[in-house]
Amino acid sequence: MRSLASAVPTGVKxxxxxxxxTAPGRTRVCQFFRKDPKPFxxxxxxxxxxxxxxxxxIYQxxxxxxxxxxxLTRRELDVLRCVARGMSTPQIxxxxxxxxxxxxxxLENAFNRLGVSSRTAAVARVFPEAEAV
Known part of the structure; x- marks a missing residue:
């Protein structure tokens, strides 16, 4: 659980x-700094x-x-729920x-409203956490 930060405030020991x-391939940490050199x-x-x-x-x-x-319209949400379940266009x-x-x-309308250009980005925008689907 310990790590080094790239931008450490002055005086932090x-x-x-x-x-x-977080999503696969990404890192999200909450850091705690101590000026005292004594380790946690x-x-x-x-x-x-x-x-x-x-x-x-709190982050959420x-x-x-x-x-x-x-x-989004009800139907756009229905389509995105199906996308989130991994369904193809014909399956949806x-x-x-x-x-x-x-x-x-x-999908095109939803992408425009959400300001995204892919199915993955749309699902991430509408359902930021897996349990929300």
Whole structure:
């Protein structure tokens, strides 16, 4: 749980980092700095580990407040839910009983409203956490 930071404030002698959940290939940590050269104790590191879910909840609330709300139609959301489940365009069309061109149009409209250019980015924007799907 300990790591070195790239931008350490002046006078900091010791750093503790708590890893928070994030997408694969990305890193999200909450860092704690100490000017005292004494290292963080095992008890302090355990306490920080126990705080991790609460720190993550605070992070999520803050991220939601920063994100500008985007209004999608009910059908655009239906399509994006299917995309989030890994369905292809033909599978989505079959599931929603529409044509593949209709699915593509819903995706195009959703991409424009969300300001994204891919299925992955759209799903990440609408469902930032896996449990939201």
């Amino acid at each position: 010791c750093i503790a980092a708590v890893a928070l959940p 104790t095992d008890h302090e590191m355990t306490t920080l580990g126990l705080l991790a879910p609460h720190l993550y909840a 609330e803050t991220a939601l407040r920063r994100r500008s709300p985007v209004r 069309a079959e599931q929603l009983v529409v044509s593949t061109s209709t699915v593509r149009k819903h």
